[in-house]
Amino acid sequence: MSQTVDRALSILPLLAEGPADLGQVADRLGVHKSTALRLLRTLHEHGLVYRQSDQRYRLGARLFALAQEAMENLDVREIAHPHLVRLNESCGHTVHLAVYEENEVLYIDKVESRYPVRMYSRIGKPVAITVAAVAKLLLADLPEHERRAVAEKLDYPMYTSRSTPHASAFLRELEKVREQGWATDLGGHEESINCVAAPIRGADGRVVAAMSVSAPNVVVTADELLTLLPLVRRTADAISGEYSGRTPVKGTV
Amino acid sequence: MSQTVDRALSILPLLAEGPADLGQVADRLGVHKSTALRLLRTLHEHGLVYRQSDQRYRLGARLFALAQEAMENLDVREIAHPHLVRLNESCGHTVHLAVYEENEVLYIDKVESRYPVRMYSRIGKPVAITVAAVAKLLLADLPEHERRAVAEKLDYPMYTSRSTPHASAFLRELEKVREQGWATDLGGHEESINCVAAPIRGADGRVVAAMSVSAPNVVVTADELLTLLPLVRRTADAISGEYSGRTPVKGTV
DNA sequence: AATGAAGGTTGCAGATATTGCAACACCGCA
DNA sequence: TGCGGTGTTGCAATATCTGCAACCTTCATT
Structure with missing residues (x-):
């Protein structure tokens, strides 16, 4: 312009x-x-x-x-953080927090147990949107037409044999995720990595963020990871509660 | 413009x-x-x-x-990182890496032992330039007139009673640091925190970055921390060596 | 339900700020 | 010392940006 x-x-x-x-x-x-x-x-x-x-x-x-400050102004993140830490402490796996913005999904927080260093390295980077569990949750909540529009526009790289292959498969998956209220990524991005994710909702019920727990096959099987689902959902719900209960904003207008 | x-x-x-x-x-x-x-x-x-x-x-x-990518393109950082980690493993304290840029000193890496979470929170933020040990090293290496110019322009907030009070004290300190080749911050920023720092030099001998080890009084006394100085210097020298020995860049020109 | 207010958006004509040029200055190198 | 490659500046032309005013949308109020 x-x-x-x-x-x-x-x-x-x-x-x-x-x-x-x-x-x-x-x-x-x-x-x-x-x-x-x-x-x-x-x-x-x-x-x-x-x-x-x-x-x-x-x-x-x-x-x-600037990126710093921008980050700190994301209040979901601020609220969520202690919950993520607690979840990490109780299960030991990597915990992610992500939001959707303009056709991209990006991690805005991450707690990693094993490798304390460089943990910011992924924060801010766009997520593999067609396969990540958090991305599914965030996209699943978009209005029908927008969801479709986004899905059509995306590329569907086959990171692994279990990656989402094309738009229609993706839309079907989103529909499923939308209904069940949680999502997984079972080796869709990295062959040996599985994730379970749950949505964080604002006062109006819209999904404002999503969080996930990820772990490699060698540590826990996909089935074992799935047993964490209730815990993940409870955590996400706790964050949702706190987020929507919060006093609006302090803005001068 | x-x-x-x-x-x-x-x-x-x-x-x-x-x-x-x-x-x-x-x-x-x-x-x-x-x-x-x-x-x-x-x-x-x-x-x-x-x-x-x-x-x-x-x-x-x-x-x-963008901030991400910018970060990753700082090759000092890449080279230094494993060294910082190793240093952290051997002494357990917080390790920082900082560079000078346009009247500011900022941390570009940090390894923290105790609090694995939110460690990026400080990275990218300007450092308390008048007191931080790394800042002293970076400024001490500037050409005489520029050093003076910068020192005059700065504010000298009294974070604690031991903060650098004014430009002339700062310039004297820089002179000392310049000669001895290392620096400290003994409670100049936070009453109970001490740091020891050493410079990382490029092939031409100029200081390109500085690293420090920080620890609170309650964990080790200032004197005890100073015993780490040789180790810190050795680490810094190792990084310097690797940094200056490195093949230039791959640039197309 | 209608009215009004507040904020956001668009087309347009005037004028300012931006552009490319060409000449100049600078640095390293042979 | 002279040369090639870069970066820098003054200037005139004009393409671009600006402010305006009208319009639209949304939301709150009566």
């Missing part, structure tokens, strides 16, 4: 791939070097872009800070 | 404070609603801004993904 801003913002994903110099940026944007320079300068002033010692540009620090 | 982009980017920190509606954004930008709308739309198309169900805008998902 705004050409200048559009161009400027296009620089960000480009730099996300790795550092680039002025010429490269200009080329990939299809603009004159001087134009690219001015855009980069503006991004730079806002700290979104950083100029390293070899003069090349890369993404800047402010970006982290 | 580019007004339109400048305005658009100003929206981001604004939304970082919390969701806002069109009118609020327009007011705070000092532009007409329609203008704000078009800027927001552009940001939206790039996924940097998300429109929640109540029509208000907040920061979007792509931001996480």
